[in-house]
Amino acid sequence: MTSRPPLLPATVAVHGATHSLDGDSRASKAGDAVATPIVLSSTFGFQSTADLRDFFEGRSNRHEYARYGTPTVLSAERALASLERAEDCALFGSGMAAITTSLLAMLKAGDHVVLTSDCYRRTRQFVEGTLSRFGVTATLVEPGAASLVERAIVPGKTRVVLAEAPSNPYLRIADIPALAEVTHRHRGTKLAIDATFATPINLRPLEHGADIVLHSGTKYLGGHNDLLAGSVAGSSALVSAIREMRGVLGGVLDPHAAYLLERGMKTLALRVARHNESGLVIARFLANHPNVETVHYPALASHPDHEVFMRLMTGAGGVVTFTVRGGIDAGSRFVDALKIATIAPSLGGVETLVEQPALMSFYELTTEERLAIGIPDNLIRLSVGIEECADLIDDLTRALERVAG
Ligand SMILES: *Cc1c(COP(=O)(O)O)cnc(C)c1O
Numbered sequence: 001m002t003s004r005p006p007l008l009p010a011t012v013a014v015h016g017a018t019h020s021l022d023g024d025s026r027a028s029k030a031g032d033a034v035a036t037p038i039v040l041s042s043t044f045g046f047q048s049t050a051d052l053r054d055f056f057e058g059r060s061n062r063h064e065y066a067r068y069g070t071p072t073v074l075s076a077e078r079a080l081a082s083l084e085r086a087e088d089c090a091l092f093g094s095g096m097a098a099i100t101t102s103l104l105a106m107l108k109a110g111d112h113v114v115l116t117s118d119c120y121r122r123t124r125q126f127v128e129g130t131l132s133r134f135g136v137t138a139t140l141v142e143p144g145a146a147s148l149v150e151r152a153i154v155p156g157k158t159r160v161v162l163a164e165a166p167s168n169p170y171l172r173i174a175d176i177p178a179l180a181e182v183t184h185r186h187r188g189t190k191l192a193i194d195a196t197f198a199t200p201i202n203l204r205p206l207e208h209g210a211d212i213v214l215h216s217g218t219k220y221l222g223g224h225n226d227l228l229a230g231s232v233a234g235s236s237a238l239v240s241a242i243r244e245m246r247g248v249l250g251g252v253l254d255p256h257a258a259y260l261l262e263r264g265m266k267t268l269a270l271r272v273a274r275h276n277e278s279g280l281v282i283a284r285f286l287a288n289h290p291n292v293e294t295v296h297y298p299a300l301a302s303h304p305d306h307e308v309f310m311r312l313m314t315g316a317g318g319v320v321t322f323t324v325r326g327g328i329d330a331g332s333r334f335v336d337a338l339k340i341a342t343i344a345p346s347l348g349g350v351e352t353l354v355e356q357p358a359l360m361s362f363y364e365l366t367t368e369e370r371l372a373i374g375i376p377d378n379l380i381r382l383s384v385g386i387e388e389c390a391d392l393i394d395d396l397t398r399a400l401e402r403v404a405g
Contacts, residue, residue, distance in 0.1 A: 009083065009201050010269035016082030017075045017262060029075075038259045039071045068247045072255035076262040077231075080221070083200040083265065084213055086233035090243040091258060095196065095216025097251030098230030099123050100130075102214060103160065105245035106190060106238075109135030112157040116143040116174065118167040120194065121361060127162075143167060144304065146178035153182065158189050165205065165312070166197040166305075169321045169357060169381045170296045170374075173305040176312060180209025190238070196220070197347070201272040202315045212238055219348030220317070223264040223271050227257045271350065271386055276315030278389040282382070283320045285393055291403040293378070296321040318384040319347050324403045328367070328377035331356045335380065337399035340392060347383035352392060355381050 007015070017036060018029075030037045044063040046052045054060040063070060069077075073091050081089035092098040103126070107113065113127055117140045127138045139152040149161055161183045163174035176193060183191040192212045193205035199220040205213045215221055217229030230253075232242050246252055253261070276299075283297035295302070298309035299316035309316060324334050335343060341354040345361070358377040362370050367377050384392065 006085070012082045013079075013201075013269045014266050016265070017079035036072060036075045036259060036262055038255050040255055041070070042066045066255075067250055067252055069243075069252065070255050070258070072262075073253050073258040076253070076258040076265070079262050079265050080200075080215075080217075080231055081233055083268070084204055084206055084233040085200075086206055086213070086239075087236040088239035088243075089231055089233040090239050090246055091217070091253040091261070092230035092232075092246065092251045093253055093257070094228045094251070095120075095214070095218055095230035096122055096126075097246075097249075098214055098216075098232050099194070100126050101245050101249050101251055102192065102212065102232045102242050103127070103131065103162075104249065105242040106160055106192075107131065107136050110157065111136050111159040112154045113138040113160045113162060114141060114149055114152045114158055115139075115162040116141055116149075116164065116167065116172075118143045118170065118172055119162060119164055120168065120196075123162070123194070143172040143174065146175055146182050149179055150182040153186060153189065155186055158186065160190050160192055162192045162194070164194045164197070165203060166298060166317070166319075168197070168319075169379065171197065171298050171303070171305075171316070171319060171321060173298055173308045173312065175305075175308045176205050176208035176210055184209070197317055197319060198313060199268060199272050199317070199348075201269050202276070202317060203313045206234065208312060211235070212242075217261050219346065220272060220275070221265055221268065221348075222261050223268065223349055224260070225346065225349035225351055225353075227260045227264075229253050229257055229261045272315065272317070274386045275318030275348075275384060278384045278386070278392065279316055279318045279320055281389050282384055282392060282396065283316075285396065286320065286322050289400055291325050291400045293323040293325055317348075320382045320384060322380055322382070323376055323378045324380060324400070326378055326403055326405075328356075328358055330403045330405070331378045331380060332359065333402045333405060334399050337402040338395055339398075340387060340395045341382065347381075349383070350386045352385035352387060353383040357381060 077089045141148040141152050165174040183189050190211040193210040194214045196216045212234035215231045280299050286292045287295040341352040344353045362375050
């Protein structure tokens with residue numbers, strides 16, 4: 001037996017679907033296609049009833065019905081499993097389908113969940129508003145200290161600890177090794193990390209002790225603002241249980257989107273390198289601009305999780321959050337003056353997007369209510385795309401002149 005060092009992420013991004021991690025096996029595709037064929041079939045035929053028996057008795061490995069998986073989805077699942085260095089991965093029609101299906105597969109009435117208070121809004125809504133109706137209780141803890149999670153764990157009841165790395169909008173980074181340590185003191189308690197903002201290029205949570213890693217593939221993995229997808233990766237045992245639940249709930253990814261996702265992931269390493277580079281240049285530029293008050297970016301020494309970032313991640317990505325001088329109107333004047341960035345929710349695509357959270361996710365609240373939950377009116381979230389960074393800086397420079405009115 002010879003053991004080779006694992007292939008590096010940029011290589012895995014291109015070949016992860018067809019080569020095993022040590023690069024030894026090559027799967028062949030229909031018609032010897034180099035690209036992954038989009039197999040549009042809702043059902044898959046059997047040669048004979050003997051063929052059926054072989055399948056149901058586990059002697060053959062094939063497709064049966066598309067809610068349980070299709071060749072195109074399986075190929076994208078292999079690609080992402082390789083990138084995460086996970087045993088298995090399951091894909092869903094959206095990030096929320098991945099998160100809700102995974103939690104439903106892992107929890108039952110009487111169980112307890114610990115999640116950080118900066119988790120994705122709809123994730124919190126699902127845990128607090130929906131799982132609670134089925135007898136699952138939850139404790140929200142502030143991000144930043146594993147000791148808070150440790151104290152929130154109820155021995156024998158807490159089944160899942162859920163955190164994000166980095167989170168929205170302040171890019172707090174869960175200290176995964178510390179969380180894994182406190183989580184795994186309890187038998188059967190699993191650590192789930194939503195690493196949508198990181199991508200497996202910048203952070204692989206499983207290597208730091210997480211049990212499952214979740215993504216909204218809608219963001220960086222797809223990378224082109226043209227699809228919705230979600231994923232969960234981890235051990236074969238955990239992922240098969242979640243895939244079973246997917247077959248029941250039905251939130252599987254469709255083959256067209258799976259093709260686009262796999263295609264997007266081939267350039268993931270290239271794109272993320274660019275997002276990291278431009279994100280840092282822009283964060284530094286903003287930090288030195290007189291019309292900017294605060295900048296939140298983990299690669300800056302001023303970020304509260306800079307040390308965690310340096311220990312776990314290789315880049316901070318394209319999202320930069322900051323406040324401009326002034327109130328809601330100053331923020332809006334800045335956003336409206338941008339020419340390259342599109343005003344839109346979402347992040348992680350090749351196009352630069354900008355949003356003013358006060359006017360988007362938190363529109364219904366008053367200024368005071370927003371402040372109370374840490375969302376000032378002058379807060380801006382920029383998702384830096386892969387355009388020429390100098391052009392983005394010029395655009396920001398001009399727009400920042402408009403802040404004062
Ligand atoms: C967008 C997002 C989700 C939800 O994903 P969808 O694909 O929109 O369903 C979940 N978690 C994080 C961190 C996200 O950014």
